[in-house]
Amino acid sequence: MGAWSFYITTLLVYFVVDALSAFSLNLQFGYAGVVNFGFIVFQAAGAYVAAVVTLGPSGPASFQQYILGSHLPFPLDLLAATLAGALLSFVVGLFALRRMRRDYQAAVLLIVSLIALQVVSADVPLFNGSNGLTGVTWPFGQLFGATATGSPYLYLGYAAVIGVLVCLGVIWLSRSPWGRSLRAMRDHEDAASAMGLNITSLRLQVFVLGGAIAGLSGGLLVEYIGAWSPGAWGYAETFVIFTAIFVGGVGNYRGVLVGTLLVPIIFLEIPRFLPAIGYPGLTDSLEWVVVGLAWMLCLLFRPRGIIPERRLKAARPASPLETAPAEGSA
Amino acid sequence: MLAQLLSSAADGIVVAAILAVAAMGFTLQFSLTNVLNLSFGAVMTIGGFTAYLVNVAGLSPWLGLALGTLAGALATVLLGRGVLRLYARRRTQLFEMMMVTLGMSLVIDYGIQAISQNAIYGYTVLQAQPIRMGPIAVTPIQVGIIGIALVLLVAVEAALHLTKLGKALRATAVEPSLARSCGIKTSRVVLVTWLVSGGLCGLAGVVYIISTQSVDYTTGELFLPLVIAAAILGGVGSLRGAVVASLVMGLVTEIVAGFGGAAYSTVAGFAILVVVLLLHPGAVFGGAEDRQLVL
Amino acid sequence: MGGSMALGAADPLVAPIPGAPVLEARDVAVGYGGVRAVDGVSLAIRPGEVVGIIGPNGAGKSSFLGALGGQVKRSRGQILLGSRDVSQLPPHDRARLGLVRTFQTTSEFARMTVFENLVTAAEGDSGASLKAVILHPGRTHLREQELAQRAFGIMERFEMTHTADLYGRELSGGQRRLVEIMRCLVRHPRVLLLDEPMVGVAPHLTGKLIDDLRAIAAEGLGILVVEHALEVVRRLCDRVVVMAFGKVIAAGEFEEVVADPQVQAAYLS
Numbered sequence: 001m002g003a004w005s006f007y008i009t010t011l012l013v014y015f016v017v018d019a020l021s022a023f024s025l026n027l028q029f030g031y032a033g034v035v036n037f038g039f040i041v042f043q044a045a046g047a048y049v050a051a052v053v054t055l056g057p058s059g060p061a062s063f064q065q066y067i068l069g070s071h072l073p074f075p076l077d078l079l080a081a082t083l084a085g086a087l088l089s090f091v092v093g094l095f096a097l098r099r100m101r102r103d104y105q106a107a108v109l110l111i112v113s114l115i116a117l118q119v120v121s122a123d124v125p126l127f128n129g130s131n132g133l134t135g136v137t138w139p140f141g142q143l144f145g146a147t148a149t150g151s152p153y154l155y156l157g158y159a160a161v162i163g164v165l166v167c168l169g170v171i172w173l174s175r176s177p178w179g180r181s182l183r184a185m186r187d188h189e190d191a192a193s194a195m196g197l198n199i200t201s202l203r204l205q206v207f208v209l210g211g212a213i214a215g216l217s218g219g220l221l222v223e224y225i226g227a228w229s230p231g232a233w234g235y236a237e238t239f240v241i242f243t244a245i246f247v248g249g250v251g252n253y254r255g256v257l258v259g260t261l262l263v264p265i266i267f268l269e270i271p272r273f274l275p276a277i278g279y280p281g282l283t284d285s286l287e288w289v290v291v292g293l294a295w296m297l298c299l300l301f302r303p304r305g306i307i308p309e310r311r312l313k314a315a316r317p318a319s320p321l322e323t324a325p326a327e328g329s330a
Numbered sequence: 331m332l333a334q335l336l337s338s339a340a341d342g343i344v345v346a347a348i349l350a351v352a353a354m355g356f357t358l359q360f361s362l363t364n365v366l367n368l369s370f371g372a373v374m375t376i377g378g379f380t381a382y383l384v385n386v387a388g389l390s391p392w393l394g395l396a397l398g399t400l401a402g403a404l405a406t407v408l409l410g411r412g413v414l415r416l417y418a419r420r421r422t423q424l425f426e427m428m429m430v431t432l433g434m435s436l437v438i439d440y441g442i443q444a445i446s447q448n449a450i451y452g453y454t455v456l457q458a459q460p461i462r463m464g465p466i467a468v469t470p471i472q473v474g475i476i477g478i479a480l481v482l483l484v485a486v487e488a489a490l491h492l493t494k495l496g497k498a499l500r501a502t503a504v505e506p507s508l509a510r511s512c513g514i515k516t517s518r519v520v521l522v523t524w525l526v527s528g529g530l531c532g533l534a535g536v537v538y539i540i541s542t543q544s545v546d547y548t549t550g551e552l553f554l555p556l557v558i559a560a561a562i563l564g565g566v567g568s569l570r571g572a573v574v575a576s577l578v579m580g581l582v583t584e585i586v587a588g589f590g591g592a593a594y595s596t597v598a599g600f601a602i603l604v605v606v607l608l609l610h611p612g613a614v615f616g617g618a619e620d621r622q623l624v625l
Numbered sequence: 626m627g628g629s630m631a632l633g634a635a636d637p638l639v640a641p642i643p644g645a646p647v648l649e650a651r652d653v654a655v656g657y658g659g660v661r662a663v664d665g666v667s668l669a670i671r672p673g674e675v676v677g678i679i680g681p682n683g684a685g686k687s688s689f690l691g692a693l694g695g696q697v698k699r700s701r702g703q704i705l706l707g708s709r710d711v712s713q714l715p716p717h718d719r720a721r722l723g724l725v726r727t728f729q730t731t732s733e734f735a736r737m738t739v740f741e742n743l744v745t746a747a748e749g750d751s752g753a754s755l756k757a758v759i760l761h762p763g764r765t766h767l768r769e770q771e772l773a774q775r776a777f778g779i780m781e782r783f784e785m786t787h788t789a790d791l792y793g794r795e796l797s798g799g800q801r802r803l804v805e806i807m808r809c810l811v812r813h814p815r816v817l818l819l820d821e822p823m824v825g826v827a828p829h830l831t832g833k834l835i836d837d838l839r840a841i842a843a844e845g846l847g848i849l850v851v852e853h854a855l856e857v858v859r860r861l862c863d864r865v866v867v868m869a870f871g872k873v874i875a876a877g878e879f880e881e882v883v884a885d886p887q888v889q890a891a892y893l894s
Contacts, residue, residue, distance in 0.1 A: 110368065296413075
């Protein structure tokens with residue numbers, strides 16, 4: 001296969017992973033008002049776990065050290081990644097989601113992100129420290145004797161099926177009565193709890209569900225690129241996803257998809273086609289500066305994004321005072 | 331065992347002194363403006379790099395200390411007056427302000443990464459033979475850092491309680507609208523606060539890199555968790571609280587590091603905040619949901 | 626509209642319980658770091674009764690309401706809902722037991738339609754749980770239809786059907802108050818706590834709202850209302866409690882309470 005089609009396929013795999021992240025973050029931020037500044041940590045947890053459970057046991061002969069080394073077959077690898085994201089977010093949620101000022105909460109989650117990076121970089125036996133893990137394979141592909149990068153179309157199809165299913169699930173949940181309760185909590189926490197909603201539990205639910213999806217996305221990503229290290233999940237990565245949501249439209253999944261295409265895919269890939277400037281890595285740094293500026297501009301002009309949140313019209317019952325089931329629409 | 335404990339405790343007091351300088355600055359600006367300023371770490375890095383450049387130019391490290399402080403003060407005033415005011419004029423809420431400061435942090439951090447070519451620079455100035463007292467070994471500069479922290483605590487406390495401007499600052503922090511109606515020019519008070527807290531931030535950046543002997547674009551960001559934790563643990567607005575909390579955090583992080591948990595030292599420091607938070611949710615995070623923005 | 630408030634048996638607006646007080650506060654106190662905002666307040670509300678709390682600014686009225694609803698931490702005392710002690714329960718559990726409230730500054734869900742405001746409130750218990758949504762989609766769907774009907778029924782009674790698809794933030798001040806009250810009523814409450822429900826309501830509409838509230842109470846609901854406008858209190862409330870400096874200084878019928886020299890002194894000071 002040509003270099004171009006390989007490149008495009010790779011971008012599409014990234015798109016699936018980023019869309020999963022953005023959907024998950026939008027559920028937390030756009031619907032529930034939970035500002036998860038540590039989002040990337042849960043993706044990283046999924047990626048690390050998916051990596052170690054497929055790499056096989058870490059022995060003295062192995063050139064990298066890590067915990068939990070094993071050869072889990074498909075689909076247990078992704079399941080483990082999902083569980084890792086969920087479990088970690090549950091633990092973090094227990095203290096970070098307590099009732100406190102929203103800015104404190106966001107700061108605590110950012111701090112979790114900064115500290116987690118320090119710990120994983122410094123504690124080498126955990127996940128091979130700052131060098132990270134390499135040589136990750138794709139257990140599903142082994143059924144067909146294929147590696148992820150060796151058969152990118154197959155991997156893209158596989159990732160796309162999972163991505164579409166999960167994203168549809170997120171949309172369905174958002175429109176359910178549960179999703180509506182999340183929006184009530186976002187709009188007025190005191191009133192929501194005065195109407196019988198258990199805020200603590202709702203917030204933890206959405207945090208863990210989002211963490212699970214983040215873990216899954218990390219698993220999908222690492223099995224494709226084959227390596228994972230602290231360089232891949234700096235605190236700034238979370239804000240690429242946030243910026244994508246702001247640009248596309250907070251609370252609207254079509255907008256979020258557009259934003260995902262624009263920010264992490266198109267914007268971050270364009271520089272590859274520009275003539276190289278300065279020393280290697282300069283464009284990467286400058287990209288982050290631009291992400292920060294875009295983030296600040298979004299806040300300054302407070303856009304509702306390209307596609308704003310959709311108004312859901314009520315289906316009026318034919319006759320409100322009768323007991324017949326409600327039908328018809330406005 | 332005891333020797334290790336003593337030597338770690340000595341290191342802890344040095345870290346506490348650095349932390350205290352930063353936490354005093356953080357708590358001062360947070361209590362007045364109510365903006366949780368996440369760009370504080372980035373400004374520390376600016377202070378550190380300024381001192382590094384002064385050193386490269388072959389000038390005195392003491393000048394580096396002074397210019398690093400100045401750079402922190404100027405950068406903070408620029409961000410507070412230039413950027414945050416712009417948002418305040420558009421009625422940005424307190425919470426969104428915090429997000430803005432995060433954007434500033436991204437821009438500064440990665441701007442420095444771009445300029446510094448993503449490299450780590452050594453900064454070995456003012457190093458001398460350590461003074462040994464049994465298991466404890468401290469360098470003269472470390473004693474100096476502790477001295478600086480103590481002098482600053484006394485000086486800022488005195489300024490807050492004895493000068494007219496300090497009293498105005500405390501009044502504004504408690505009740506800005508009342509302060510305004512009493513004829514206090516809150517805008518001037520805020521400017522001075524940006525200057526002083528920014529200076530403390532820049533200075534903390536310099537003493538931090540003197541202590542770690544290197545600087546790169548993540549320097550401040552890695553220190554930020556402890557600064558925020560110390561400021562909040564000490565009670566927002568309380569300088570003495572910030573210093574005591576810094577002492578606790580410094581001791582805990584260094585003792586954990588000294589006994590083999592170097593990777594988890596920051597976690598241990600942050601864990602104190604979490605434990606206090608779990609035991610006394612009200613004590614640390616109580617109320618103040620609808621404090622107003624003061625810029 | 627007062628007369629037309631009578632309801633079909635199929636859809637009682639409130640769940641009446643006869644006899645004893647439906648809400649009782651015993652020696653409730655609230656302290657904010659040394660300051661006693663509420664200092665030993667006791668009162669009881671029977672079903673069908675509208676009780677007003679009046680008093681000068683800073684008397685502790687809103688803090689007392691917060692202690693009843695669970696938003697404000699009480700430092701002492703007991704709160705009984707029917708015969709059940711709810712003092713230790715979080716706000717959502719109190720709401721599920723039938724104790725609901727409105728807030729001093731309107732608390733509509735701003736980025737949700739009026740219809741969604743109502744349905745979400747009605748559902749504020751098991752119906753909206755993640756488990757129910759995932760495991761019992763059929764049951765959830767049926768319940769949604771039932772709730773839609775209940776919501777439209779209530780909107781009709783308050784002549785708010787035309788606002789069903791408007792966002793909370795698009796409403797007028799008076800409409801927001803109505804949304805808050807409707808939202809409480811879809812929950813079939815036993816007790817309704819209202820914090821200054823007339824603020825922002827256009828003067829020519831207060832009369833109608835008073836009639837509506839009296840009609841709702843007449844069906845067996847206990848209402849406790851904090852209100853500044855004495856004229857509203859006179860027309861709305863069966864009994865009045867006067868608070869000053871965190872304590873009850875007088876209680877009784879409106880006319881006798883306002884004639885009390887101690888009350889007049891508290892208002893003048």
